[in-house]
Amino acid sequence: MLLTSRTIIPDTLGIVKQVDATDSTAPGGTSATDGRSSRWARHRAQRRIELIRTARSAVDELGAQASMEEIASACQTSKSVYYRYFGDKAGLQRAVGEYTVTRMRDRLEEAARAAGSFEDSVEAMVAEYLLSIERSASVYRFVVALSPDPGRSRLERHRAERARGEQTRGERSGKEAAPAEDGGERWLIQEFTESVSGLLAEAHVRHTPAERRLEEPVLSYWAASTIGMVRGAGEAWMNTPEGTRRPSRARMTELIVGWAVDGLRPPGAPVPEQPPA
Numbered sequence: 001m002l003l004t005s006r007t008i009i010p011d012t013l014g015i016v017k018q019v020d021a022t023d024s025t026a027p028g029g030t031s032a033t034d035g036r037s038s039r040w041a042r043h044r045a046q047r048r049i050e051l052i053r054t055a056r057s058a059v060d061e062l063g064a065q066a067s068m069e070e071i072a073s074a075c076q077t078s079k080s081v082y083y084r085y086f087g088d089k090a091g092l093q094r095a096v097g098e099y100t101v102t103r104m105r106d107r108l109e110e111a112a113r114a115a116g117s118f119e120d121s122v123e124a125m126v127a128e129y130l131l132s133i134e135r136s137a138s139v140y141r142f143v144v145a146l147s148p149d150p151g152r153s154r155l156e157r158h159r160a161e162r163a164r165g166e167q168t169r170g171e172r173s174g175k176e177a178a179p180a181e182d183g184g185e186r187w188l189i190q191e192f193t194e195s196v197s198g199l200l201a202e203a204h205v206r207h208t209p210a211e212r213r214l215e216e217p218v219l220s221y222w223a224a225s226t227i228g229m230v231r232g233a234g235e236a237w238m239n240t241p242e243g244t245r246r247p248s249r250a251r252m253t254e255l256i257v258g259w260a261v262d263g264l265r266p267p268g269a270p271v272p273e274q275p276p277a
Helices: 032-062 068-074 079-086 089-114 118-135 137-144 156-163 188-207 218-238 249-262
Strands: none
Touching: 032 068, 032 079, 032 089, 032 137, 068 079, 068 089, 079 089, 089 118, 089 137, 089 188, 118 137, 118 188, 118 218, 118 249, 137 188, 137 218, 188 218, 218 249
16 A cells, blocks of 8 residues: 555665765864754754654554554655664654654643633543544554653653654754663653643642642542543543444543543432532
C-alpha cells in the first residue's frame, strides 16, 4: 500500500558530502564549516520530523503491527533511512509516540484552560482524548505497545522531541532533562497519563473554592485514579469488538464525565451533602 497522497522521502543521506574541517573560513574569522554543520543539523531535524509524520500516516493506514519494511514501503523510501534515523522499530515507536502524545497533551491543556468550570474542564479533556484515540486508533495502539525505556525522567521525551527542532505554538524548544536517577523504566503512556493528571489537579485547584480543595497528597491520588479510569474506559470503548453496539463518542464523553465528576455511585443513590462552608 502506497501513501500516494503523502510526501515522498527520498534516500539522500548517502550522497551528502562530508565537509573537510580545513575548508575556507568566512570573513571575520567565522568558520564556514560551522555554518554548514548548523545547516546540516537543521536539515536532519527537519528530515526526522518528516519521517515521523509519514510513518505516523503509514501506521494509521497499515495498522499498529506494521513492520519497518511495510512502513518504509508505504512512505516510498528505503528501510535503511528509518534505521539510520531511529535505530530500530522501538526507536521509531518512541519518536512517533513523543510526537503524538506531546500534541495530544497540548490539545488537552488548551481545552482544559479554555473551560469556565471544573466540570467543563473535565468534559473538554475527555472529549479531546476520545476524539484523539478514535481518529487515530492504530497510532495510539502503536504507541501504547512501546516497551519501557530505562532511565528516562518524567516528560523527558516530550521536551526532547521539541529540542530536536519541532516547536509547538511558537514556543522555544525545551532542553533535554537528565536521566532519572533511580534508573527505573518508564512507559511513554505512563508519562502522558501522569502529565494529564497534573492538568486535572490544576483544574480542580483553579475552579474549586479554597475551603473545598483537596490537599496534597490526596489531590494527586484523586487525579491519578480519575485519569486511570478515563484511560481505561476510553481504551475499552476504543477496543469494543466488532458487532457489539457501543455508545457514540458524545455519549461516552457524557458517561465518563459523570463518573469522574459525580463518582461511581449507583443510579438513584443519594448525593452526599456538602459540609457547610
